Amino acid sequence: MFETKQKKATLKVVNVASVPQRSPFRYPGGKTWLIPVVRKWLKQSKDTKTLIEPFAGGGIVGLTAAFESLAENIVMVELDHEVAAVWDVIINGDHNWLADKIYSFDLNPESANSILKKENKTTKEQAFSTILKNRIFHGGIITKGSGLIKNGENGKGIKSRWYPKTLRDRIMAVGHVKAKMKFVEGDAFSELDKIKNDINTYSFIDPPYTVAGRRLYTHFEIDHDALFALTAQLKGKFMLTYDDTEEIRGFAKKYNLDFRTIPMKTTHHIQKNEIIISDNFDWWK
Incomplete structure (x- = not known):
């Protein structure tokens, strides 16, 4: 009923x-x-x-x-192509690359902008760019009109939500179970x-x-x-x-x-x- x-x-x-x-x-x-x-x-x-x-x-x-x-x-x-790139790399591709890229990245406004503004990104580059944007934009919103965190938690600015070890660990963990997973864009x-x-x-x-x-x-x-x-x-x-x-x-x-x-x-x-x-x-x- x-x-x-x-x-x-x-x-x-x-x-x-x-x-x-x-x-x-x-x-x-x-x-x-x-x-x-x-x-x-x-x-x-x-x-x-x-x-x-x-x-x-x-x-x-x-x-x-x-x-x-x-x-x-x-x-x-x-x-969504930006989000899809992340899952394509993690599930269908080289999740180790993305995990290592996040962990080793020296985040600051200049390095972030150089990644975000690059055109004609490869799928891997788009995946990293999407994770970066998701972590340093207000509310994790990656649509047009959203912008960089300015003050953030305790004045940490764009590093407020950037937890490279946590992100690396989560992606590596998915690597252990992705054999049963498939991603479709x-x-x-x-x-x-x-x-x-x-x-x-x-x-x-x-x-x-x-x-x-x-x-x-x-x-x-x-x-x-x-x-x-x-x-x-x-x-x-x-x-x-x-x-x-x-x-x-x-x-x-x-x-x-x-x-x-x-x-x-x-x-x-x-x-x-x-x-x-x-x-x-x-x-x-």
Whole structure:
């Protein structure tokens, strides 16, 4: 049955510090806070499964599934070329190179600008440039219009979020599990369409949200109605996440998809609800 009234949120806000930090990204809209729920969802069946994350972004769900053996095969998909370069190098390419480049880089405004302003970058150079931008731009936002951190934590400026050893260690750790991972630079819709009849593929779908997407992402314009229509066709299990708006509730009702609300805290410590849409909620306890 479609949920016509918002149920009282029974889950508590997750302390993200309690969740292992796997991603090299500071990702706006990241789902680290949702990992305890994702674990339950992926554990609902012990059958051999593939997990696809068609809007990979910071990739925390795919990475967690790989590290914790929650799926046998993980496919991460990302359209944004800058973000895609990072995952292409780490998962499909030479992750050691990127880890060493980050660790050995002498970060200062001049060296940073020389990297960011270079044109015609190779995939490796783009990967490093993206990580650099993600770490030294306000809020980790790499879209046009964002800019360098000026003061930062304790007056450290652009070095405030630059943790070369931590970043190197995270990337090297991914290197130990990437044999079960695959990265595709491509469109979420086409990749979901390819697997829509596969009952053994779990789809974790976290698109750019209707409200914040324009500010946070380069590819924020997607057809949300079409995404709901495609999700409703999936034969395998799925979890679709969204901001809690009347528009999104309307799409869920249109395609007869059930949902639950879940509390979370923003980076500004404001508590709000998001929506989890799924093919079933037998695992929701």
